[in-house]
Amino acid sequence: MSKWYESNTSGIVVSTRIRLARNLAGVPFPGRMNDSQRTEVNKKIIDSIMNGSSALSKDLKVVDMDSISDAEALAMVERHIISPAFARNRKNRRLILSLDESISIMLGEEDHIRIQVLKGGLQLFETYEIANNIDTLLSESLTIAFDEQLGYLTECPTNLGTGLRASVMLHLPALESTGEISQLADAVSKIGLTIRGMYGEGSGSKASLYQLSNQVTLGISEKSALDNLKSITMQMIEREQVTCKNFDKISLEDSVFRSFGILKNARLLSSDEMMQYVSQIKIGVSLGIIKLKDENIPIKLMIETQPAMMALKLNSQDASERDIERAKIFREQMS
Amino acid sequence: MMCEQCGKNPATTHVHTVINGVSAQKNLCTYCAVASGYAGFQSGGLMNMLSSVFGDSLAAHPTSNEKRCNCCGATFSDIAESGKAGCSDCYREFGPQLMNSLQRMHGKTKHVGKVPQSASGEVRAAAYLQNLKDELAQAVTSEEFEKAAKLRDQIKLAEAGENHE
Numbered sequence: 350m351s352k353w354y355e356s357n358t359s360g361i362v363v364s365t366r367i368r369l370a371r372n373l374a375g376v377p378f379p380g381r382m383n384d385s386q387r388t389e390v391n392k393k394i395i396d397s398i399m400n401g402s403s404a405l406s407k408d409l410k411v412v413d414m415d416s417i418s419d420a421e422a423l424a425m426v427e428r429h430i431i432s433p434a435f436a437r438n439r440k441n442r443r444l445i446l447s448l449d450e451s452i453s454i455m456l457g458e459e460d461h462i463r464i465q466v467l468k469g470g471l472q473l474f475e476t477y478e479i480a481n482n483i484d485t486l487l488s489e490s491l492t493i494a495f496d497e498q499l500g501y502l503t504e505c506p507t508n509l510g511t512g513l514r515a516s517v518m519l520h521l522p523a524l525e526s527t528g529e530i531s532q533l534a535d536a537v538s539k540i541g542l543t544i545r546g547m548y549g550e551g552s553g554s555k556a557s558l559y560q561l562s563n564q565v566t567l568g569i570s571e572k573s574a575l576d577n578l579k580s581i582t583m584q585m586i587e588r589e590q591v592t593c594k595n596f597d598k599i600s601l602e603d604s605v606f607r608s609f610g611i612l613k614n615a616r617l618l619s620s621d622e623m624m625q626y627v628s629q630i631k632i633g634v635s636l637g638i639i640k641l642k643d644e645n646i647p648i649k650l651m652i653e654t655q656p657a658m659m660a661l662k663l664n665s666q667d668a669s670e671r672d673i674e675r676a677k678i679f680r681e682q683m684s
Numbered sequence: 685m686m687c688e689q690c691g692k693n694p695a696t697t698h699v700h701t702v703i704n705g706v707s708a709q710k711n712l713c714t715y716c717a718v719a720s721g722y723a724g725f726q727s728g729g730l731m732n733m734l735s736s737v738f739g740d741s742l743a744a745h746p747t748s749n750e751k752r753c754n755c756c757g758a759t760f761s762d763i764a765e766s767g768k769a770g771c772s773d774c775y776r777e778f779g780p781q782l783m784n785s786l787q788r789m790h791g792k793t794k795h796v797g798k799v800p801q802s803a804s805g806e807v808r809a810a811a812y813l814q815n816l817k818d819e820l821a822q823a824v825t826s827e828e829f830e831k832a833a834k835l836r837d838q839i840k841l842a843e844a845g846e847n848h849e
């Protein structure tokens with residue numbers, strides 16, 4: 350079955366992610382739970398989803414996080430289906446995962462339940478609806494921790510209220526190169542949103558990929574939070590497009606074709622290098638400078654050739670072996 | 685230096701305030717800093733932020749006679765230091781002390797939006813009404829007048845239902 354990242358990823362908005370934080374009432378949060386409480390809570394949640402009235406369960410499987418390897422866990426982080434913290438501490442943790450990996454429910458991360466839904470492109474309301482239905486299903490058989498004043502109760506007070514974190518992953522090479530991205534980061538922080546670079550330290554980003562998400566969860570409804578995020582996203586798309594139009598055409602084409610040439614011919618390709626060229630290829634495809642057999646290839650390959658994904662595929666920790674294989678994959682797919 | 689507010693614990697948080705052009709410094713313990721809303725919770729927890737700056741001075745914080753949450757045993761200091769609640773009951777136990785921090789963090793302290801099925805009928809009805817009002821505002825803005833009229837009728841009905849109770 351194809352994965353969530355194999356469709357709708359060719360635009361400026363690469364993907365949309367919704368996360369709902371939920372907890373069971375009257376049981377300590379994961380940070381203060383003992384192992385038998387953890388086992389019991391996991392079982393309750395799994396029963397509620399897998400044996401619930403919904404047709405959803407036939408597409409879901411339960412992953413025993415104790416039983417998977419480090420490489421498998423890291424590869425899940427690279428596919429965006431679990432958090433780095435969840436990959437690090439897997440003891441008695443469970444993951445409920447859909448076949449296309451667009452739905453992942455982490456049990457025992459920072460909260461008892463973290464419902465996550467991921468889709469390619471800008472699909473804030475569609476993805477929220479899926480997460481919302483799962484939450485409603487859970488609340489049919491479980492008592493979810495909720496307070497009239499503070500809303501859904503979460504381990505970290507930053508998630509109180511709706512427990513909703515919605516984010517979009519944006520490809521912003523033009524705004525990055527003009528430096529406008531840092532001004533935008535200041536501007537969005539004043540209206541309860543945050544933007545941060547992905548795949549990089551601090552505010553930087555390796556492939557000009559940025560994540561825009563809501564910060565405030567208390568005192569703002571799900572719908573308003575999504576509306577806000579959507580309207581700022583639309584403005585970012587427009588700014589990126591306008592900025593891109595002002596670029597010198599020939600030098601833009603030159604850098605796209607140079608990157609294309611390298612990906613088509615390289616025999617060794619490190620993951621850092623790959624990220625940089627994929628970003629160029631992605632611009633090239635979206636502006637019609639180059640054509641690939643499928644416009645989703647740049648993001649698909651970027652995810653599938655991350656270090657742990659390659660280590661898993663080759664069953665090897667050898668970095669140069671990975672670089673050889675990564676180069677081979679790109680040579681085949683860039684033709 | 686001891687905390688200016690309680691005088692019991694070492695001051696670990698030094699807050700610079702500017703009020704009407706007059707700047708001042710407040711020296712507070714972690715407990716008082718969080719309770720007064722001066723210390724925001726970081727995603728990594730307040731503890732990480734403070735311990736990196738103040739070392740283990742937090743360890744000297746007396747916690748033996750502090751009130752504990754009945755459900756999970758956490759004290760307010762535990763929550764202030766880790767930036768994390770121990771369980772959902774902690775919010776009932778220590779909610780008032782957290783309000784200033786929540787106000788700074790979110791700008792508001794009253795939930796708006798979805799409520800679970802387990803919530804009381806009253807809470808669910810209030811959420812339903814609020815939702816209709818939001819939709820009405822949206823319909824008016826986008827000039828969908830037929831939809832707005834329908835929503836007004838629904839709001840009347842919902843409000844009447846509330847008055848009966």
Ligand SMILES: [Zn+2]
Binds near residue numbers: 687693714717
């Ligand atoms: Zn004090």
Ligand SMILES: [Zn+2]
Binds near residue numbers: 755756757772773
């Ligand atoms: Zn508690």
